[in-house]
Amino acid sequence: MGERDVTGDSLDDAAGAAGSVVLESRDGAAVLHVEGALDLALAPKLRQLAERAARLRPALLVIDLTGVTFLASAGMAELVRAHRGPTASAPLRVVATGRITLRPLELTRLVDELAIYPSLSDALVP
């Protein structure tokens, strides 16, 4: 996916408000697809599904941020939690591409700590 340009005009409130997290199992890996604004409103959902994914005892947990249109610090806090929180059981890989998600991760130096992949298929390579 190419870089997305999100400006004040390109998203209306309804589109901005809609976010979702979907859990999928793929060859022993648990994949969380996150769409929309990953902020305070969506963060609890990501936490809930990351914990559910952990109970499946996957070999790998992948959080796919490809569809994320806004990555707020509440969302980054959940990435850290999934990486090294008390319920983290599998190695975490994060799919982030484009400045919308990479820039906040760079500014907080979370790129040093999280394993970041440019695409889901890269993240799923054992």
Add this chain to the structure above:
Amino acid sequence: MPSRPDFDTVLGAVRRAFVDGDGAAAATEIRQLGPDEVRAVLGHHVALAVTDRALLAKLVPGKEITRAVALAAGEEQHGALVYTTEDAGALPFDVAAAIDAATADLAATVRRLQGEAAVVDALHSTGRELTAQLDIDRIVQDATDAATKATGAGFGAFFYNLIDEFGESYTLYTISGVPREAFARFPMPRNTDVFAPTFDGIGTVRSPDITQDPRFGKNAPHHGMPEGHLPVCSYLAVPVLSPTSGEVLGGFFFGHPEPDRFTARHAYLAEGIAAYSAIALDNARLYERERTLATELSRSMLPVAPPTPGLDVLTRYLPAATGSKVGGDWFDVIRLPSGATAFVIGDVVGHGVTAATVMGQVRTAIRSYALLELPPSELLRNVSELTTGLFGESFVTCFYAVHRPSDGTLVYANAGHLPAILVRPGEPPEQIGEALAQPLGVGSVFPQRTAGFPAGADLVLYTDGLVESRTRDLTLGIEWLLAGIPGLLTASDLGTAWDKLVDELTRGRHDDDIAVIHVRRRGEDTR
């Protein structure tokens, strides 16, 4: 109302009733009826002779029908028309009349039960909608509309009490069934004998004709309804009581210009909606209280920047415009024993009272270490350790900068916070401290940097609410902020210029807290 296979039995019996004068069976045919046709042909009847030629021609075109009987088949709401084109006596009509008479009570009972089920459904769905709301204005209007409809009132009103910021109670109302202007000219109802049972929360008042009630018309100046008041004859009023405190939150009032319109069932419905409204209003109040508490807590912990020799310090703190996120941002300006000044800006992830209290503690910790004059790098490392220990997994970003007038420098460290903006005289705005370290509670190493901060230089620290939102990309937001800085520096009034810039960057609405510190070094106190 029989249903299959009983219906087939009844249908068979009716068909056998189609006989001529000699008792010989006439050939009959069946035309099935859909729900709409059943309603149109039979109304509430279970069996009915159909003699309307035009109706028969429409149902069964092109046939000369001599006798026809329609039957309804119970709950599936379908039916059948039995007819013949042969000679047949009046027996089918007698049979139809007999079936109808025998089932009339049953049919009436079924209708009543269906009516009750509809009432319960309506009450349930109204309750579900009301209790899912936190917006008081919508709760009261939706409740008034639903209750006015459910009671069949000519008009309904809901008077409800609110507490203003000074703790004073005041009353507002909503209207349903008539335009609001119809009420606009009248004073608020006072606690007269008629209204007392409602406003005092004693119980429901139901009157077939309120003007005949002994409590009516006792009070000056109106002695009844004010002139021009909507004509109220039938009257129903139900108090709304808080389920948590028992306090009277308000009251529903329903009127109808004709007498005896409100039944016990209407009162029951209105009481049901009042109970749901009470829960919804309680929820809204508790939510509002939590939000206010978080805002108050955040505000009360924010400092007034102390006077700092040689520095002009402007600060802004705007709590989130939409309630749920208030509480995480803070800033601080601390004069240190050595004569230096520390500037702190930060953001605690989370919202509400929890974030506000964590923020308060982190802020105090930073203040304490700052007064010990720990270098920025050391200070953030200690606070990060403390944060992890005290709050478990937390995520706090913080920019910490110390201005030392003695050597005209700025020493800073940044725990995952947005970069600061430094503008030195004659140079373009420059971002400093970008991506130096991870947030507090996450990172353990916090490198510090030193920059010159000469007379005439400006430093701007800010939180993410200023530059990013669901509809504003961070990278662009920062570009726009940087583009706005030169205009600020030449403005005659820095405060007004900041308010304008904040407004432009956020397009007048921000759903996250915003905190800003702008420091300008005047320079007259330099050594």
